[in-house]
Amino acid sequence: xxxxxxxxxxxxxxxxxxxxxxxxxxxxxxxxxxxxxxxxxxxxxxxxxxxxxxxxxxxxxxxxxxxxxxxxxxxxxxxxxxxxxxxxxxxxxxxxxxxxxxxxxxxxxxxxxxxxxxxxxxxxxxxxxxxxxxxxxxxxxxxxxxxxxxxxxxxxxxxxxxxxxxxxxxxxxxxxxxxxxxxxxxxxxxxxxxxxxxxxxxxxxxxxxxxxxxxxxxxxxxxxxxxxxxxxxxxxxxxxxxxxxxxxxxxxxxxxxxxxxxxxxxxxxxxxxxxxxxxxxxxxxxxxxxxxxxxxxxxxxxxxxxxxxxxxxxxxxxxxxxxxxxxxxxxxxxxxxxxxxxxxxxxxxxxxxxxxxxxxxxxxxxxxxxxxxxxxxxxxxxxxxxxxxxxxxxxxxxxxxxxxxxxxxxxxxxxxxxxxxxxxxxxxxxxxxxxxxxxxxxxxxxxxxxxxxxxxxxxxxxxxxxxxxxxxxxxxxxxxxxxxxxxxxxxxxxxxxxxxxxxxxxxxxxxxxxxxxxxxxxxxxxxxxxxxxxxxxxxxxxxxxxxxxxxxxxxxxxxxxx
Amino acid sequence: xxxxxxxxxxxxxxxxxxxxxxxxxxxxxxxxxxxxxxxxxxxxxxxxxxxxxxxxxxxxxxxxxxxxxxxxxxxxxxxxxxxxxxxxxxxxxxxxxxxxxxxxxxxxxxxxxxxxxxxxxxxxxxxxxxxxxxxxxxxxxxxxxxxxxxxxxxxxxxxxxxxxxxxxxxxxxxxxxx
Numbered sequence: 172x173x174x175x176x177x178x179x180x181x182x183x184x185x186x187x188x189x190x191x192x193x194x195x196x197x198x199x200x201x202x203x204x205x206x207x208x209x210x211x212x213x214x215x216x217x218x219x220x221x222x223x224x225x226x227x228x229x230x231x232x233x234x235x236x237x238x239x240x241x242x243x244x245x246x247x248x249x250x251x252x253x254x255x256x257x258x259x260x261x262x263x264x265x266x267x268x269x270x271x272x273x274x275x276x277x278x279x280x281x282x283x284x285x286x287x288x289x290x291x292x293x294x295x296x297x298x299x300x301x302x303x304x305x306x307x308x309x310x311x312x313x314x315x316x317x318x319x320x321x322x323x324x325x326x327x328x329x330x331x332x333x334x335x336x337x338x339x340x341x342x343x344x345x346x347x348x349x350x351x352x353x354x355x356x357x358x359x360x361x362x363x364x365x366x367x368x369x370x371x372x373x374x375x376x377x378x379x380x381x382x383x384x385x386x387x388x389x390x391x392x393x394x395x396x397x398x399x400x401x402x403x404x405x406x407x408x409x410x411x412x413x414x415x416x417x418x419x420x421x422x423x424x425x426x427x428x429x430x431x432x433x434x435x436x437x438x439x440x441x442x443x444x445x446x447x448x449x450x451x452x453x454x455x456x457x458x459x460x461x462x463x464x465x466x467x468x469x470x471x472x473x474x475x476x477x478x479x480x481x482x483x484x485x486x487x488x489x490x491x492x493x494x495x496x497x498x499x500x501x502x503x504x505x506x507x508x509x510x511x512x513x514x515x516x517x518x519x520x521x522x523x524x525x526x527x528x529x530x531x532x533x534x535x536x537x538x539x540x541x542x543x544x545x546x547x548x549x550x551x552x553x554x555x556x557x558x559x560x561x562x563x564x565x566x567x568x569x570x571x572x573x574x575x576x577x578x579x580x581x582x583x584x585x586x587x588x589x590x591x592x593x594x595x596x597x598x599x600x601x602x603x604x605x606x607x608x609x610x611x612x613x614x615x616x617x618x619x620x621x622x623x624x625x626x627x628x629x630x631x632x633x634x635x636x637x638x639x640x641x642x643x644x645x646x647x648x649x650x651x652x653x654x655x656x657x658x659x660x661x662x663x664x665x666x667x668x669x670x671x672x673x674x675x676x677x678x679x680x681x682x683x684x685x686x687x688x689x690x691x692x693x694x695x696x697x698x699x700x701x702x703x704x705x706x707x708x709x710x711x712x713x714x715x716x717x718x719x720x721x722x723x724x725x726x727x728x729x730x731x732x733x
Numbered sequence: 734x735x736x737x738x739x740x741x742x743x744x745x746x747x748x749x750x751x752x753x754x755x756x757x758x759x760x761x762x763x764x765x766x767x768x769x770x771x772x773x774x775x776x777x778x779x780x781x782x783x784x785x786x787x788x789x790x791x792x793x794x795x796x797x798x799x800x801x802x803x804x805x806x807x808x809x810x811x812x813x814x815x816x817x818x819x820x821x822x823x824x825x826x827x828x829x830x831x832x833x834x835x836x837x838x839x840x841x842x843x844x845x846x847x848x849x850x851x852x853x854x855x856x857x858x859x860x861x862x863x864x865x866x867x868x869x870x871x872x873x874x875x876x877x878x879x880x881x882x883x884x885x886x887x888x889x890x891x892x893x894x895x896x897x898x899x900x901x902x903x904x905x906x907x908x909x910x911x
Contacts, residue, residue, distance in 0.1 A: 216897025220907040387897035554875040568853045570782040582892035
């Protein structure tokens with residue numbers, strides 16, 4: 172006796188495609204989401220609510236993580252996130268962090284699926300080939316373009332990945348004048364300017380509004396529905412099918428398995444605080460990488476004494492972030508003629524440009540290695556965070572007239588164009604998720620302990636790309652520019668922890684993302700990735716979740732008569 | 734007499750205080766958290782940190798004190814942050830009396846500057862406290878006027894900031910969204 176065919180835990184980019192595909196195929200789906208159900212009418216361009224308080228996060232005194240880092244002086248040490256600047260809750264709401272993404276969408280490239288075979292091993296890194304290839308995922312990248320709503324323009328460039336369709340289903344979003352400056356600079360310096368695909372609708376479609384070009388996008392929920400969040404693009408349609416129920420404010424604390432090892436129910440606390448249960452034929456976990464591993468480790472059962480799907484002690488291993496570097500160019504209005512200065516001041520449209528000339532590198536300077544993607548964008552317009560950084564002069568607090576002069580100059584003399592470079596975060600033995608042995612959350616469950624180790628190769632690649640990004644900023648006319656690798660990994664770019672593979676001894680999931688040792692358990696967020704590639708993960712998570720959803724439909728018997 | 738008793742007054746003021754917005758921010762003064770002396774002291778500090786200029790707003794113009802009171806009494810504020818702010822007022826009063834035997838808000842500009850600079854550069858609590866005051870001051874300068882701060886977008890206009898849209902109505906600001 173079950174309550175539904177499929178229970179999906181987590182409603183972000185890993186959960187939405189499964190819910191929609193199964194619901195549209197006629198199967199009953201229950202989605203359990205820990206956070207509230209915000210809609211377009213809750214999303215305002217309000218820096219206080221969005222970004223200076225924890226509206227989309229959790230009270231870190233009640234629910235937190237423990238982060239363990241290495242310091243050359245102190246060695247390994249751990250601190251709870253309520254006592255540090257870390258916050259791993261990346262969008263605690265229906266649709267998850269996809270509500271708050273910028274929507275810079277890139278596919279992986281064929282060599283990303285065989286990093287070990289193509290580039291060989293690196294000491295201290297657990298690099299592995301994927302058990303599937305680009306060709307297996309390509310149809311689902313194309314499906315995500317249609318279902319999520321990805322806009323863009325295909326151009327020919329040396330590292331363009333193969334496509335089954337000639338164009339994107341939606342034309343590009345409106346471009347800022349700087350985009351044409353970028354194209355011209357690229358032409359001059361011999362690089363290849365790439366229009367960046369965006370998970371943003373340029374016009375109304377499928378019951379969603381088009382982009383309003385308010386100039387605020389990343390970190391904010393979208394008030395028109397143009398951004399392709401799992402909620403706006405997929406879950407609303409899943410619910411409209413009549414076969415899907417989304418239960419917000421439902422915190423799953425355990426998956427209950429029986430003597431045969433199958434999962435029989437998801438146990439959760441509802442908004443009222445009462446303990447509730449959902450019984451299903453198949454369970455799909457998609458809580459974002461850290462919390463997915465934590466839930467499995469918390470879900471001990473008679474056949475899984477060390478946690479669900481963890482009989483080979485692989486759950487939580489090989490956690491991935493993205494290796495990033497960045498830099499900022501200062502473009503002084505006085506350095507340009509009046510027309511160009513006026514163009515520079517325009518707010519709203521997107522720069523939408525990237526370089527992938529160094530996605531694969533083979534030269535005398537560094538030899539042959541995987542490189543990455545360099546994304547260009549204006550500095551986020553949030554004024555409070557920027558103003559707060561102006562209060563320091565070296566290590567000294569500024570106030571009074573000197574502070575006001577600095578603020579006035581910062582905000583009115585220049586515009587700031589940034590780059591963010593993405594490259595592989597190499598999986599390693601010191602980057603993983605486990606259960607903390609002493610600290611518990613308000614539900615009395617052990618919190619996740621996140622051990623972070625940044626492999627030296629990440630820094631080598633990041634620095635290489637950062638120098639290229641810096642040079643592009645100078646070629647664009649920046650008065651000054653900064654560059655350097657990020658010292659801390661981005662908490663919103665998470666993957667790994669339940670890597671998929673053919674060998675149960677070294678992976679948690681089979682090639683279809685079903686647990687090797689739990690026949691009715693799938694994982695469809697970014698946890699499955701053995702390596703992450705050199706792009707943000709969301710498009711790949713969407714695509715793979717659509718792929719796995721088709722396998723689940725097949726397992727359930729194809730299209731349902733209901 | 735508030736000197737020396739500031740910590741006790743603080744504790745009394747905090748006792749039973751609900752973490753909720755309880756008043757209209759646009760009112761000039763109301764002592765939900767701060768006593769009158771605390772209010773006068775913190776206002777004087779804010780005005781010193783961010784004085785009005787010939788073409789720019791100061792702390793009073795952006796309603797910095799009322800905003801600060803809202804910020805440290807509303808939902809989700811870290812109790813340590815709130816205590817740091819409130820206790821710092823008492824510590825400044827103590828330091829003021831030690832130096833010149835008058836309340837901070839009655840000092841002249843040079844004395845205020847010397848004392849605050851000494852505290853920022855030589856004491857851990859002073860540096861942390863002033864950094865927090867500056868942070869909330871800048872929030873008052875650049876947050877949406879729906880919060881009662883930045884009235885008439887005076888801060889945005891000064892820095893030529895273009896806000897996004899849609900803007901939050903007063904009943905959908907932080908603390909009222911859920």
